Amino acid sequence: MSRIVGIDLGTTNSLIAYMDKGTPRVIPNPDGVAKVPSIVGMTDNGLIVGDPAKAHLTRDPSRTIYSVKRFMGKGLADVTDELKYFPYSLHEKNGVIRIEIGDKTYSPPQVSAMILKELKRRAEEFLKEDISKAVITVPAYFNDSQRQATKDAGMIAGLEVLRIINEPTAAALAYGLQKKTQGIIAIYDLGGGTFDISILKLKDGIFEVLATNGDTHLGGDDFDQRLLDVLVQEIAERHEVQVHDHPDLMQAVRLAAEGAKVRLSDEMETTVVVELPNGKYEKTLTRDAIESLVMELVERTLAPCRSALKDAELRADQIDEVVLVGGSTRMPLVRSKVEGLFGQQPHSELNPDEVVALGAAVQANILGGHNKEILLLDVTPLSLGIEAMGGVMSALIRRNTTIPTSGKEMFTTYVDGQTSVDIHILQGERELVKDNRSLARFQLKIPPLPAGVPRVEVNFLIDANGILQVTARDIRTNEAQSVQVKPSHGLTDDEVEGMIRESFQFAEEDIKARQVIEARTEANAIIVATDKALTRASNLISDKEKADIHRTIQRLSETQKGDDHRVIRAGISEVEKVTHHLAEMLMDATLKEALENKNVSEFVK
């Protein structure tokens, strides 16, 4: 059994974790950083993902994709309100959003797959083995289309997704294991783009979710947006610069807003500085100011909490522990609101950024057959139903039903000889079809018989991933019928397959991009080292030599900005050549020092 990793595919950051002798651990990059910004940049030399792409965001905003999770499993109409904030253009094909970058278009699962591949590569490098199986987390309040899109992303990335697991539940697993908690706990998970509340009962190794609720369109991104709007307006008033007309500036202001928000969780006051084409914009922000900007958003999380309590048939004071998850819970305002609602101080001992990935690794370990003690019983967050006469939804499976679960419905005909029945599957809590989420449609084939005689039973089964499977059976013949379900906002199997093929082509480009990044890192390291050596050894070499070296590293620092790794490599050899003598001189000096009983390392450093 090959290793299964756990992945937190977040709106702003993603992480990958594994089980190390019974303890879940996140996998860091060589610099010890575990968080990978969920940002993808398209350069002339292929893809870049994570931190390098974040740097790309202000350089080339129209070719840098961030917060793609917001688009997963959605159509264009779902996101029209926020289109103006995104620097790239979108269109829709077969009910799925497509992101246009240059002359190429990408579906959100494809972009997510790029992030997943980067995480996979990182894990493979760290663990020194191939990774092909994963557990991926999603917000608990994700609907069927959003879950399916996440699964598709895994497939496109070359991962077998063994389980889609809910983020707050994953957090509960990690938390419960570490703290050996028993009783009722509430997980309040406010991330970059989504909010979830889940209430669980922990008893003898069983993690039973009693109720979940949330808002898949509410998170730290929205906090940034509120602040961004204020800054953009003020920049227009004070400096007469229309930030909306400059995508790069827009991203710079957005990052400045995000930075200020983060700082204000620790400090009472901070300054935002943005370089404008015609000067510098500076603003001092207080914690009170940002709190009043986002107050309404934070309060919006409280209604789902109350609904979840109601569905779990519990009062707030019956919750034994409240646990905070997600980067946005670092905000003191969020903490005090949560404390106000539950009447107790929430727990935040675990790193709120990492706990979800850690829980995914725990679940991966269970699925791998390595842990029989723990069992997670999760629920479906939304009611599932079908369109009934008069445009109303008839529910087959109620929200907060433990999964797997199934609902059956018998279909018959109203006209003699009728050979098909159209079935429209919906998800949501509203009365009318139009107010709920359309998941899929399919046509049930019926043998031509007098009206009312055919009896076809359709079974709607929600599996442990929270994903719907539809099967049908002719009751008269007891034969199974194939059902071709067409998702309303999802990729077809053929499309996913095409994207998997395409991703192999991208792989080559990815390697190129990686080579550029590596060459760049090396170039920067050599520039810094040479600079240091020059100051240390200024009396060892001639002024002309010094000037030569200076010129070469100057050149390298220019070429390393380019997108051709070969040119950068050439620049590096150039520097190596010209500093050869300097290195020798340093060695000699070091030896001499050593002979004089001085500390070698001190000198070389």
Place this chain on the structure above:
Amino acid sequence: MEHSHPTSTSARELPMARSMCWHCQSEVTGEYLCGQCVKVQPLSKELDYFACFKLPRLLNIDAQGLERTYYELSRTFHPDFYSTKDESEKTISLGNSAFLNSAYRTLKDPIQRVEYLIRLEAGAVKDIRSNPPADLFEEILELQEDMETFRGLSSEKDSTERTELREKLQRERGHLEDRQEEMEKALRAKYHEWDQLQNANADPNEARDEKNVVLRSMQEILSNRTYICNMANELLEATG
């Protein structure tokens, strides 16, 4: 809604005990797993929720015991423990798990439990039907009318008429909720009656008439309760 048709099962579908293992064809002697090859076995289509939990068809259930059995069976069936197994076992585990979850959800809730029992027992008595008594029907119609009037009144100018009507409707809702509580009390009394009958007459055909009387009266309380619940909810939505 879960639908179980214990009476419409075909002869081919035998209960799981003393049937053949789908995998190794040996006789299944264990409860859910084949004694020979240890593969999980599909639950019989004849199995009802009570039998799934090894409970007699009684209405007073020990909640903690029910939960304990549920957790135990979940550990036997849940797909998480079949992730490394072959497709057939995965499918069986998924089906069994879905059935178990429906069973637990139904039995855990006292109202769903009795509704389910009546459906099960209705195999023996087909004619369990009840209509709401005329007085209740009239009352509901009247309330509906008042509610329409209330909704029709503009919310902007908070007229005294509107305030008075709201207060009246809220009072009515209180009455309905009181009645709902009374009905549930009556229902619980019937639970005892049913359980006593069942305990004294274990065979389903014994004391059939008495049993049917109890079933019918429970059905009547339930359907009246549904009308009242729905009405109370509507009032709550309308008046806030």
